[in-house]
Amino acid sequence: MTEQATIAALVQRIEVLEAEADIRRIQARYMFLCDTPCPEFDVRDDTHRIDLILDLYTEDAVWEGVGEYYDNQFGRAEGRAAIRRHFEGFWGQNQGPELLLNAHYLTSEQIHVHGDEADGQWIHMQPWLFSDGTALLRSSRLNNTFRRTGDGWRITRTRTENVFISPLPHNFAESFPSTSVLMRP
Template structure:
């Protein structure tokens, strides 16, 4: 702000860019979470392989996906580059999963996004119930510290970093109604 309390056109343009960047980053993070939900609520319905490619479209070529901390380092490890991130997600949705995950929904909260030019970081806390076809269920909560980079004018994830807050078993068959397939976007 100038001495007289007014903004220059350049200052206003910079402030507008930050606001638009925050909104774009929020959409990228939200899209990522939506694509990770089960059942996957995109339309038309997609296979897990197609879903993974849609997720990878949100990432930079040199992206890192990592679990950190006592619990997630061993469970998720670190994947560097799109091929390694693809392999990570292929392990997350194996065709022969037993018991099969029938519901997973991500709830994001406590957002904080900081934009500096063509780079940004965002933090969130998220919770997600997981239901399996054998009636077992659990509730997971994680902290996210993700990095983003503007590539050819488009914001992409350059790092996903997740740390366990807690994992709690839920009572067997605790949910009595849930969709087999999402119809939200039809």
């Protein structure tokens, strides 16, 4: 292998590693912004939170829940305007007890970069705590796609499939924050 070929191969490997790191950060940021209470500093309200989430997506992105359980619960939203409505419906639904805590834990990561496009798979777990003391544990598989744009990597598809949902004991958590102070300066 010539020196130029070696350098070109190393540059390509570095580009893949950088793409994987960017995609990992985007996916983690998405989950971070979906946590309740929202830990992002200076997020004024859910509209602002949704704006920050949508900044992670391409204009033609798709958000969908698939499989036996999620088809009917989440459906499919095509384009950023439809994805906005999906999140407005989620945070705007004042049915039942208030959601006090929802935290996303990502695991089993796989990221595959193919030039300017990529896909990634994760499993995530999330506890949900409600104001009436009820709680549940939810797990989902994610199969997402990404595209490199002029502004960096963006999500082109969020695809989530239910693994399980399980009730947790009443008043499962003894303590949890009403607001996050993690990101305060």
